[in-house]
Amino acid sequence: MGKGAATREAVIDEALRQAVALGLEGISLGGLAENLKLSKSGLFAHFRSKEALQLAVLDEAAARFRQRVVEPGLASPRGAPRLRTLFERWLDWIAGEPCMGGCVFAVASQEYDDRPGPVRDRLVAVQNEWHELLARVATDLPKDGKAPVAFGRQVAFEFVGLGLSFQLHGKLMNRRDARERAEEAFERLVQEAAG
Amino acid sequence: MGKGAATREAVIDEALRQAVALGLEGISLGGLAENLKLSKSGLFAHFRSKEALQLAVLDEAAARFRQRVVEPGLASPRGAPRLRTLFERWLDWIAGEPCMGGCVFAVASQEYDDRPGPVRDRLVAVQNEWHELLARVATDLPKDGKAPVAFGRQVAFEFVGLGLSFQLHGKLMNRRDARERAEEAFERLVQEAAG
DNA sequence: GCCATAAACGACCGGTCGTGCTTTTTTGTC
DNA sequence: GACAAAAAAGCACGACCGGTCGTTTATGGC
Numbered sequence: 001m002g003k004g005a006a007t008r009e010a011v012i013d014e015a016l017r018q019a020v021a022l023g024l025e026g027i028s029l030g031g032l033a034e035n036l037k038l039s040k041s042g043l044f045a046h047f048r049s050k051e052a053l054q055l056a057v058l059d060e061a062a063a064r065f066r067q068r069v070v071e072p073g074l075a076s077p078r079g080a081p082r083l084r085t086l087f088e089r090w091l092d093w094i095a096g097e098p099c100m101g102g103c104v105f106a107v108a109s110q111e112y113d114d115r116p117g118p119v120r121d122r123l124v125a126v127q128n129e130w131h132e133l134l135a136r137v138a139t140d141l142p143k144d145g146k147a148p149v150a151f152g153r154q155v156a157f158e159f160v161g162l163g164l165s166f167q168l169h170g171k172l173m174n175r176r177d178a179r180e181r182a183e184e185a186f187e188r189l190v191q192e193a194a195g
Numbered sequence: 196m197g198k199g200a201a202t203r204e205a206v207i208d209e210a211l212r213q214a215v216a217l218g219l220e221g222i223s224l225g226g227l228a229e230n231l232k233l234s235k236s237g238l239f240a241h242f243r244s245k246e247a248l249q250l251a252v253l254d255e256a257a258a259r260f261r262q263r264v265v266e267p268g269l270a271s272p273r274g275a276p277r278l279r280t281l282f283e284r285w286l287d288w289i290a291g292e293p294c295m296g297g298c299v300f301a302v303a304s305q306e307y308d309d310r311p312g313p314v315r316d317r318l319v320a321v322q323n324e325w326h327e328l329l330a331r332v333a334t335d336l337p338k339d340g341k342a343p344v345a346f347g348r349q350v351a352f353e354f355v356g357l358g359l360s361f362q363l364h365g366k367l368m369n370r371r372d373a374r375e376r377a378e379e380a381f382e383r384l385v386q387e388a389a390g
Numbered sequence: 391g392c393c394a395t396a397a398a399c400g401a402c403c404g405g406t407c408g409t410g411c412t413t414t415t416t417t418g419t420c
Numbered sequence: 421g422a423c424a425a426a427a428a429a430g431c432a433c434g435a436c437c438g439g440t441c442g443t444t445t446a447t448g449g450c
Contacts, residue, residue, distance in 0.1 A: 003417065003427070021309055023218075029408065041409085042428035050408060102308065110305040113297065113366040114216055120367075127368055157364065157376040161356030168359065169352065171308040172315075173322060181352040188387065198447070199397065224438065236440080237398035245438060 008046045010036060015057045020102045023111045024054045024119060054119050061104045062126050069093050070133065079140040080190045086137065087159065087186050091179060094167045106167055131156050141190060158189055203241045205231060210252045215297045218306045219249045219314060249314050256299045257321050264288050265328065274335040275385045281332065282354065282381050286374060289362045301362055326351050336385060353384055 014035055018027050029050065033040040047053040073086035094103045105127065112120040135152035138159070143151045162182050170178035209230055213222050224245065228235040242248040268281035289298045300321065307315040330347035333354070338346045357377050365373035 007427080023306070028406080030406070039429045041411090041430070044409070045427070045429095048409095107305045109363055109367050110302045111218070113362075124368060127363075131368070153372070154376055154379060157360050157373075158357070158380050160363065161358075161360030161380070162353070163356075164359035164363065165352050165356030167308075168304055168322075168355065172304050173319060173326070177348070178352075181349055184349060185353050185356070192383065202397080223436085225436070234399045235438090236400075239439070240397070243439095 007036075007038070011038075011043055011046060011053070012056050012060050015053060016060055016104065019054075019057055019061075019104050020096075020107065023107050024057065024104070025111055027054065027057070029053075051117075051119060055122055057104070058108070058119065058122050058126065065093065065105075065126075065130075070130075073137070078137075083134075083137050083141065083155075083159070083190065084186070086134070087162075087182075090163050091166055091182060094163060095170060095179075102171060103167060106164065131160065134159050155189065159186075162186060162189070199241070202231075202233070206233075206238055206241060206248075207251050207255050210248060211255055211299065214249075214252050214256075215291075215299050215302065218302050219252065219299070220306055222249065222252070224248075246312075246314060250317055252299070253303070253314065253317050253321065260288065260300075260321075260325075265325075268332070273332075278329075278332050278336065278350075278354070278385065279381070281329065282357075282377075285358050286361055286377060289358060290365060290374075297366060298362060301359065326355065329354050350384065354381075357381060357384070 011032065014032055015027050018032060022028075027050070029044055030040050032038075033043045036043065047056065069086065069089040069092075072089050073082055076082040076085040094106070096102055105123070108119075108123050109127070112123055134156035135149075137152075138155035139148045139152040141151075141155065162185050166178050166182040169175040169181065175181075206227065209227055210222050213227065217223075222245070224239055225235050227233075228238045231238065242251065264281065264284040264287075267284050268277055271277040271280040289301070291297055300318070303314075303318050304322065307318055329351035330344075332347075333350035334343045334347040336346075336350065357380050361373050361377040364370040364376065370376075
């Protein structure tokens with residue numbers, strides 16, 4: 001009982017690593033089995049299809065994201081500090097450990113933006129959850145009389161853009177000042193209506 | 196003479212379409228040949244490797260980008276109008292024709308951010324060119340006494356973020372208000388130091 | 391119209407892919 | 421230690437991959 005679950009976890013863990021580098025579609029059952037010293041069929045038996053594995057990987061990533069980004073955010077005081085904690089933790093998540101490892105969701109977003117199916121649906125759901133959380137948290141900001149809902153969505157839109165630009169600059173373009181740029185932009189975003 | 200060049204162009208055109216959907220690595224010589232009613236080997240003869248085809252696709256995309264985004268921008272008056280034209284044209288480019296078609300560079304950026312090689316190098320060069328153009332154009336903005344170079348880079352960083360967030364919202368998440376959000380954020384970005 | 395050459399073709403290579411099937415090994419329980 | 425169940429392995433399949441041949445067809449300059 002415990003044995004099967006353990007290897008299943010190990011497979012998902014390795015698959016997540018592979019997905020960050022090559023995308024969810026780029027996961028290879030053969031390569032996965034070799035890395036884990038398992039036979040391809042023995043590994044395959046745990047998931048009855050590649051798609052099931054992809055969904056499991058997505059769920060695992062979402063769980064880690066909630067633990068490492070969302071929960072620390074919600075533990076911070078409402079308003080700007082909470083949003084700032086979410087931002088900092090998100091940058092950490094994107095940067096990965098120890099060097100720029102990347103974000104599965106960013107990779108998958110490009111992969112599945114016009115590839116319908118259950119994987120895309122799950123991905124969209126995760127992204128919606130994240131963006132709605134951001135919009136909700138943002139409504140606690142001083143907003144200079146603007147409509148709270150529209151204001152929250154607007155802040156969430158720009159917040160997400162900063163993270164994406166941070167990834168592009170830090171990873172592909174290897175810019176050292178990526179984090180500095182992101183944090184400066186964030187502070188300006190937070191203080192826009194307050195000042 | 197002219198015949199070979201014509202089919203070569205047709206191949207690159209179709210490959211570009213395929214690359215937008217599936218990535219540069221996802222281009223399939225077989226599928227390409229089938230769509231163009233060519234034999235795989237006949238098609239392959241035009242490029243001596245898949246990598247050469249990928250580079251050709253990247254170059255073609257860069258040329259179109261310059262024509263459809265950069266040139267109209269440089270034809271606009273310096274300062275905010277020029278940056279705004281670049282922004283609007285870039286959003287058009289990302290949205291594609293007629294519906295959300297996507298941006299090769301965004302897809303490739305995720306694909307190659309940790310996959311070294313000539314394709315990545317070319318991609319990085321294109322991205323650097325684009326970001327440096329943005330930074331240069333941005334220095335014409337009223338900047339409230341800040342150092343021009345750092346200011347330009349900062350604006351470029353945030354500018355790029357807005358485009359990326361626009362793509363994510365408009366394509367994957369299918370949000371109708373993506374453009375509205377992007378344009379509102381842009382105006383705020385432009386007027387930050389001016390107001 | 392000749393003829394070199396460019397362009398396209400069809401068959402095929404070794405390899406990898408996801409996915410079945412059957413068999414063997416391991417595991418946990420009584 | 422026997423035994424059922426779970427886990428892993430072995431093997432094979434059809435499809436597709438990028439790439440390489442030798443051959444045939446079409447083209448363009450003279």
